[in-house]
Amino acid sequence: MSLCRRNLLRLGLALPAMPAFADTPALLMGTGAPGGDYAVYGPAWGQFAAAQAGVSIAYRVTGGSSANILLIEEGTAELGLTTVAIANQARSGTGSWTAGVKFRAFRALFPMFPSVLQIVSPANTGITSLDALAGQAIGIGPEGSSAANSVAQILGSVGVQPKAMVTGGYIRQLHDMLAGQLAACAFIGAPPLPAIARAAMTHNLSLIGFSAPEAEQVARVLPGMSPMVLKAGLFPGQRVGVGSVGTVNIAIGAASLSKDLAQAVTQAALDHVGQLAAAIGTAPHPCPVSSVTDVGITFHPGAAIALRRAGFDVPDKFVEA
Known part of the structure; x- marks a missing residue:
């Protein structure tokens, strides 16, 4: 499925004017392998996020959840997609892929879909x-x-x-x-x-x-x-x-993202929940913030602002710069 600007407009998606972060270097997003939903969802979200934040976003095809956390941890990517189960393994250093290391460089941006x-x-x-x-x-x-x-x-x-x-x-x-x-x-x-x-x-x-x-x-x-x-x-x-x-799947970002940029890319997803669900062929299925925080995953401060404005309850103890 091609998700160029023309195709998004065909779906009736209003793309906002380019604003705010024109001087920000291009961001890299870790997505997923062909035949999986990350390969479609990532670029769909990226189109909205790039338009709303006024930044360029490039994409890296990866194996998926743990690979995207590793990209952020090593400073190669700023955005990615993962699951709560794998994010928990990363935070706690469990799972053979972590080699016992506890990864701290990523933050949750928003829950996506189950x-x-x-x-x-x-x-x-x-x-x-x-x-x-x-x-x-x-x-x-x-x-x-x-x-x-x-x-x-x-x-x-x-x-x-x-x-x-x-x-x-x-x-x-x-x-x-x-x-x-x-x-x-x-x-x-x-x-x-x-x-x-x-x-x-x-x-x-x-x-x-x-x-x-x-x-x-x-x-x-x-x-x-x-x-x-x-x-x-x-x-x-x-x-x-x-x-x-x-x-539950979650979008993640580097802890080093500015508060304003994290807020903008999160808001872009929250403004287009229906279109993002349609991109992967599912009905919109809002997932509660508690599905993320129940295993101790923390949210980026900028993401927390956008989520709270959208009516999500994000406790202060689960917001981490």
Whole structure:
């Protein structure tokens, strides 16, 4: 999907006049891999943010959540997208990707939308339950994505141990699954994840779910994860809701961003919630600030100003310069 200025105008999106930060160097935003929602949402938000703040924004295709935090931590990027579950790993130094380091250079800007774990397998494999994934090779998405950094823990918390968990691009891994090289794919994203939705249009896939006790067990073990439901009709032939687990996506910025700039790029998203949801094919789904602060993630002071003006409750103790 191309999100050039002309296309945004076609959608009826009023782009404000260029103001305020003309002397600011171009910002870099870490997004995500093709076939995932970050690859679309990031540039869509960036178009609005650039127009509202009067800055240039470039984009870096990454694996996703943890990769974007690392870009900000090393000073390469100023903006990015991640999930609450991965942000918690970064803050606490848990998760193998952190090597025990506690990352402090990023701040939350605004909650975006929920992402849900979507586990699919070709119907002809006969794999229809979590238990059946034991001893199998499964794809877990790009290196640096939320799934790549949490699926092992999610499955392990309910006693499921696949033989191998392989990272790779969404589109490529689904191709490998359909070719019989992987038994299933387990990706985290706004449902339906674009790559899965495309595959489901031409292939009969089984959607593998969690029981309520299994989902609650995952939530107990992994901060930032909670029980969620893949509602009926998301995928062809899906007649009932399927239980799963998921986390909330958040936009993040470098702590070093000025208060005014952080406020402007946050306000741009808050002013275009419906259009950003449409860009990834979901209905607007406001996520509470508490979904971020419950695991101790702090907001940029500029973002807090925009959020409070929009009616969000951002406690002072969760605002950090």
